[in-house]
Amino acid sequence: MAATNAMKHRLPLDDHAGEPAALSKSPIHLLHRAGQCAADIFTAEMAGLDLTPRQFAVLLTVSKNEGLSQTDLVMLTGIDRSTLADIVRRMLKKGLLQRRRTREDARAYAVKLTDEGMRILAEALPKVQSVDERILKALTPEQQATLVADLKKIVDSLQLPDPRNG
Helix, strand or coil: CHHHHHHHCCCCECCCCCCEHHHHCCHHHHHHHHHHHHHHHHHHHCCCCCCCHHHHHHHHHHHHCCCEEHHHHHHHHCCCHHHHHHHHHHHHHCCCEEEEECCCCCCCEEEEECHHHHHHHHHHHHHHHHHHHHHHCCCCHHHHHHHHHHHHHHHHHHHCCCHHHC
16 A cells, blocks of 8 residues: 555656656756766866866966955855865965965965966866866757856856845
């Protein structure tokens, strides 16, 4: 009887490996799955560099904006303050970044790439391009541009204050 009740309450399945149809249409689920796949590809491509996607984002952002404060890095990368502080600490230990107190605010740090950070970034850039190409290869160039534009819109809209919160 219990098995019969369980069968009656099963969710409809989509044609994607027994995944419930509700998941196959859920943006949060699909973004999470795509993110997992992208992270796996990134990790495989970066073997030997010991670099995470967030560390790459920090390296690239600092390379384009030398002397940024960690607060500026939070705003430019979208990485939360405590996570960014941990990432910077790890990258300091690896010798990829250096930091110093800013002249404007003795409490703030300005972050700069080291020579090793520049070397790792230069080695990582073509690998990241390869990762991006692999992630997008199932799409036409037009679909690729649309996907990236749509993802930017989603990120931008979700970073705005929620009007329900007053």
